[in-house]
Amino acid sequence: MVDLSSEIADLPDKSLLVMDDDAPLRTRLGRALEQRGFEPTLVGSVQEALAAVKAHPPAYAVLDMRLEDGTGLKVVEAVRDARPDAKVIMLTGYGNIATAVAAVKAGAVDYLSKPADADDVARALLARKDESPPPPENPMSxxxxxxxxxxxxxxxxxxxxxxxxxxxxxxxxxxxxxxxxxxxx
Incomplete structure (x- = not known):
């Protein structure tokens, strides 16, 4: 496990939006990313996420693909409109090629399957624009x-x-x- 805290500490803006309708996962991931140095805002719906983006556009976002009130793609577009330099990661428990392509076309920089490890999420958020993050340490079987x-x-x-x-x-x-x-x- 690589310590990413120093790299995160050097970031000029550590604001992070975490959107997931699974409250325990959202809380756990938010806490883990906060311990690594990010400043997360946790939301449980597309509407809450859109309001949060409007109030304070985040530098980083970790978004669930499918929620009860819509899709994370809508939030990706809102984040991109409000802050074009933001890095967005899509999370989903139901990964397939079509949704990965849609997420990337909408502006996400990476696409991870749930349950995603906080270190994998942080690595993906910190990856340079022209390099992809390393494969996860323990991918799903x-x-x-x-x-x-x-x-x-x-x-x-x-x-x-x-x-x-x-x-x-x-x-x-x-x-x-x-x-x-x-x-x-």
Whole structure:
């Protein structure tokens, strides 16, 4: 683990917007980034984030991709409009190529899967414009990524097993077995 505190201490503006509808994750990530030297503002919805951006445009932002009241892409655009030099990182538990491309086109500099480690987030925020951050120390396993995707589709289908199985092109009983198990590490 590399100590990023000195690099963060040298920043002229340490303002950071953290937007996530998962309150425990938002609080934990906010505290961890604050301990590293950032000055976070924590919000739980797109509307709160837009108001925070309007009141004080942050130098950095860590935004969830999907929230109940909208998408993080709307906030990326607001941050970019208010402060073109801001660095924005998108977080999502349901990563796929299409949403990564949309986030980058909207102005995000990086795209990380949840649960993202605070050091990975800080590294991504501090990465130089022409260099990409190093790969995460402990990325999610392929089984965990698959499980996260299945959970997301299941949630989007209103916890309807038959509809989820149809959309995933999977037998219903196979899906039921997967849903009955604990999340892989």
């Amino acid at each position: 392929a089984d965990r990524v698959r499980w996260e995707h299945i959970q997301r589709v299941y949630e989007l289908c209103g916890h309807n097993v038959s509809e989820t199985a149809r959309r995933l092109n999977m037998h219903r009983r196979t899906l039921q077995r997967i849903l009955a198990k604990r999340a892989p590490r």
